[in-house]
Amino acid sequence: MKIVHIIGALRRGGAERFVVDLCNELAKNDQYQIYIISLCDNDADTTFLNEISGKISYLSLHKGKGLNFRVLFKLTSWLVKQKADIVHTHLNAFEYLLLYRFMSGNCKFFHTIHSTAQAECPNFLIKAFRKTLYKKNKVIPVAVSNDGGKSFQKYYGLDNVIVIENGRPFLTLTDEYPVLIKRYKENINSFLLIHVGRIMKVKNQQLLIEAVQKFNANEEKKCKLLIIGDVRDESLYHHLYSMIKDDPYVEFLGGKENIADFLSMADFFCLSSFYEGMPISLIEALSVGCISICTKAGGIKDMIKNEDTGFLSNDNSVDSYYQTIKRAVFYPDKQKIKENSLNSFKQHYHIRTSCKKHVDAYLVI
The missing domain is CATH 3.40.50.2000 (Glycogen Phosphorylase B;)
Structure with a gap:
């Protein structure tokens, strides 16, 4: 055929x-x-x-x-x-x-x-x-x-x-993984958040940045946010960059091929989109048992069950997403969420x- x-x-x-x-x-x-x-x-x-x-x-x-x-x-x-x-x-x-x-x-x-x-x-x-x-x-x-x-x-x-x-398919780690662990995890007292998505309006990275900055302004232990993705909207990128230029807890890394390395070392995966079909990046996060913090955009609400395979914000407001980050990072049984995420991938994705x-x-x- x-x-x-x-x-x-x-x-x-x-x-x-x-x-x-x-x-x-x-x-x-x-x-x-x-x-x-x-x-x-x-x-x-x-x-x-x-x-x-x-x-x-x-x-x-x-x-x-x-x-x-x-x-x-x-x-x-x-x-x-x-x-x-x-x-x-x-x-x-x-x-x-x-x-x-x-x-x-x-x-x-x-x-x-x-x-x-x-x-x-x-x-x-x-x-x-x-x-x-x-x-x-x-x-x-x-x-x-x-x-x-x-x-x-x-x-x-x-x-x-x-x-x-x-x-x-299941993702494979590269030789860069231990280098990234040393850079972002060793002797660092912060939660590591990863976002994977092209820089464009529908991905709503502004909400994510503002929510992380609000979290860091209110909490003793901070969140470190790494934003991975090619720039599709230059004017939006410059606007977002102006929001974080003096912020040591947010980095733009551009497009990356070794997504498995970043998701495997992350504490949480974040997706704050206005709309998604069935995001490949979320499937990748599930495949390594990385806990997801998402908006209820499109197909995401079919994939994530709140406090079972991840965390969903009630709406697209900064406060709601901030509260969802807070709920996720201080959740008492994160290991259960990781195991459920991996099992969901194996069964469905x-x-x-x-x-x-x-x-x-x-x-x-």
Whole structure:
């Protein structure tokens, strides 16, 4: 069976991370021929390009900004030659499968949204076109969380949405781990908090910084916050940096490949987003038993049970998130939360589980 996944690019982000992981897992089965098609080029130093399995065929179509009809025709020609059995698009790649969709009678088509349906497709005309394809089962809609599935149903008026949760394999420590332990943990009397997320408005890092600063202003034992993630919004980054330039307890570290090292040494993982689909960073935190402190954004509330597999703030106010940090760091049985987090990952969010659900959908529908 030939399975093709199409995505705009492979830069560091949750959807991109998941596509590579899913395809790598699918490629372990010799019955499947797996292809990853990236519409845009990918620099090896800033994307997941080097993490693609050698069993996978990778192709870049060199697209620039905006809709590119040359790329549309090139992709269609390639798909015709390959005679793919499954074509699965992600994010902004949907429109590039359309010509082949009308030319192929046997191929099955899927599209995954990794946020909300409205956020992914705000254009009225494109929405109307997608709705027709979804309603007629010409393209099967896939959501990564119950919250995302509900947004699909409401926005398009659908009853055929499949929910398949994201997944990750177990993470591996690198040689940098002991160096980080020495720098951030040895002889340091503070709670270590890690945030993993691109610097952009939806991630709401301002709330996290303000809540940590409020905690440190009121508590004797402080919180040290490390913010990991590529800068996607330069003006926002400069604003956030102005908030912490004289604060020794908050650091911006930029994008990092060795996320496992940071999460494994952290006392807590923090996510303060306005909205999330099913955040890969949270799955990674669960996989190492790192206690999570989150807002109730999107799919997060499906993943975290308060004081069982993590901690959820009541709302998005600074005081509420501050109180949640306080509740978490002084919780009497943190070991229980760690064990429950790891068990939740094993049962629900390992990439094998997500892969099996995708294969089931490919075969049954």
